[in-house]
Amino acid sequence: MKLKTYLLLAALGLHSISQPVRADETSDAIGQLKSQVEELTQKIKALERNREIEKEAAEEKKKATPTLSAGADGFWFRSAETNFALRIRGYGQFDGRYYGGTARAARDTFTIRRLRLGLEGTVYQNYDYKVLTDFGSGITSTPANNAFLQDAYVNIHYWPEFQVQLGKFKEPVSLEVLQSDANLLFVERGFPTQLAPNRDVGIQFQGDLFKNRLSYAAGVFNGVPDGGSGDVETTDSEKDFAGRIFAKPFKTTDIAALQGLALGVGASYGRQDGALGTYVTPGRQRFFSYLSGAGALATPNVAAAGEHLRLAPQGYWYWKQFGLFGEYVLSRQQVKRVSGATANVARLDNEAWNVAVSYVLTGEDNAFNTPTPLHPVSFKEGGWGAWEVAARYGELSIDNGAFPLFASAGSARKISSWGLGLNWYLNKNLKFNFDYEQSLFDAGTVKPNTVTSQDEHVFLGRAQFAF
Template sequence: MKNKYSFAFPSRTLQLSVLIATLFQTTNVHADSERLQELERRILELESRLLAQQQTQPPVEPTSTTQVVPAKPTPQVKVTNDGGYALFNPDNGNELRFSAMLQMDGRFFASGSSATGAALDDGFLLRRVRPTFSGKFAGVGFRIVPELSGNGTGANISLLDAFADVPVGNKGYLRVGKQKTAVSIDRLRVATALPLIERGLANELAPNRDLGVSWNSSLADGRVGLVLGLFNGAADGRDVSVRDDAGKEIQARIFAEPFKTHDSALKGLGFGVSGTYGSKKSSQGNTAVVANTLARYRTAAQEEFFAYSAGVAPTGTHSRLFPQLTYFKDNFGLVAEYGFSDQELTRNNVESSIKNTGYDLTLSWVPTGEPISFRGVDLGKGTKGTAVELAFRVSGLDIDDRAFQGGANRLADPDSAARKAFNYGLGANFHLSHNLKWSVDFNSTRFSGGASGGRDREEEQVVMTRLQLVY
């Protein structure tokens, strides 16, 4: 009889062998996994020890052969508020700026004549061509401005501004060199921001630029400005930088904006007074020196309507006084001043004290709504700012009657020099961008005297245009 278990044994043996092999393989896998975990643990432990050692070790000092290279300053190029460009070093505050102004004018006379009775010529001219270099080095500011237009003729190219601003603590700064005088408030307005193409008649009584030193400071949290200077002394409306004589001139100005920090209707109100006092005397009969110290007055079209006669020379004191007023509110502006110029003059050893007076009142309005200030129309940020500005001005200048008295010793000829000039002007400025402006004005100037036989010179009526490019 066959055993019923004869075929089960080999089958069970095979199954047991497979089971043992499987268990053995599983045991190896678990062993490998444990070894990998152990290795990972040791690596993490070594990394922790190395990091701890690096944190506790002192920094390595450079040896004599180690060269430490300092970081080089990185200059930055930026656009300035006046549209120019500046190269700025943020590490030391040094700055070099470059900007420029180009004004091309057209003058077209409907009527008018010169002192000799000749008709006035129409035409175009380059009124101002001024590259400007400015900046700051070691805390000292500077400005250099040549005038390349030569009064529209290409001649007499000059150095307009050349000064340094030396700070004195936090109180103010000294401006040393050739600079704009702080007498006429109309003169203090930047040429690129004038509401009308030319300045008013009262400005003719004040010096333009002079060579000297001035103290400039701001008081009462910026609400009061003070200027006090000592200069060579320039004639009315003139720009003289050389030493004309041994005399010197003191200039002073104080201007207050008491409501500048108040949010009220009076916030834009400002008022003040400026003046000069000095001595001007001709030296050694030098004709050029005499001419530099005598006034010559011009109309809005820059045509001369008054000059002293040949043989007149300054022989004493020269003083000026200019009360002035400003008011700006939103898109409306007003600037006004009254000027006195009192100078001792001599002809044929006969001395006279001549007191000439002038006034200006200028109104500005921006119908497109942009705000306006003493610095001009605010077009805001960006490159697409546009605005329309309308302006009106009335101004006058009166010559002292004593200038025409004295017969052969009189200081001015009534047949060529006008006694009075009265001007009104209307203007429109189209601000096409921050850099481009087109202006058109109409000016009418009437005279008392100034023509042959003592008659009134013909009224000067002129349409003026200007294309202005600044950057």
């Protein structure tokens, strides 16, 4: 307003000094000058406003440059339009195991159960990739299984309904295997995972249908023993076919209590030669293995030798703070025992099942993935994080036909375990698990200080940091 007045006065002053004129001419001139001043004022205001807008636009442009961010979900590098992204992720699990009882085979120990670092991201919008490595305790490299490399794959997803995934990743059979190690309810996975394949190299077709109410995956892989992973096929040229369908039928309905119900079935089939799986207790003690020797008369050897079928019905139900998880796996494997010139063949049906129930005490929604604390631990704001209690029961039964010819000495026919767990999620990144597990063996050995000669009582603790 001041600017306008000054301009008007200046113009009038100049005008009146320059020439004496008649009243009507003066009035016209003043009118013209007024409109000129008004126009000038508008121009100046517009210039000022444009300068402000340019400044705002420059700030916006700054925001459109590639971003580097760090947060609870890891470290991100992203192009402005997000078609290219790289995320650094990782988690470490520091475990403690304490075995109760006086006569026992295992030693109480601290261990780095997993220490994983990974890269994942996207290129050209529709190509996702992931590489995950493990530096945990006891991770060694062998020709058949380089356990350092957990995942290494590319997922091509032009359409959510039909995606192609190639590389090394988890075979689509067991539900609990597909759950990330960082999201486990208990320190150790349930028995069904020991009969299912873990990570394998292959190609898989997968997709989500009907608004994510039904997902499917089907692929061809090298084939791995029960509970095993592999990078390369060294014993045969046969391939395993694996597939899984998983339905969340009520996900988009109004029935709130059933929206978190999911049911599915996974399966694999192939012919396998070579190594067989061994099975362990919740305390990681081996309670069953096949005979392993040179194949001579005094040192018989048992190996996979033919058809291998797995069947895995599975499901979960999460509603508000409550969670129920269950899975069954049948692993039917043809095996061959070689002892000098004698060979025995058998088809063995090993079975495992597991049911777990959990409840989040602090109000967060329970889910297949780790709950996110509503009030992360904070001394200033008084947050206590999220607390969860859990219980489970599971069994693993070995086919009676495995005894006595195929099983190693001291192996049990069956293990039954129950466990209780308390989980404390301090925030999205830090979690503590406290578990007690008790296991009973059927037809174990009586030899003292061996795994199956007595019940296993084990306390397991875990501190996990994940980002």
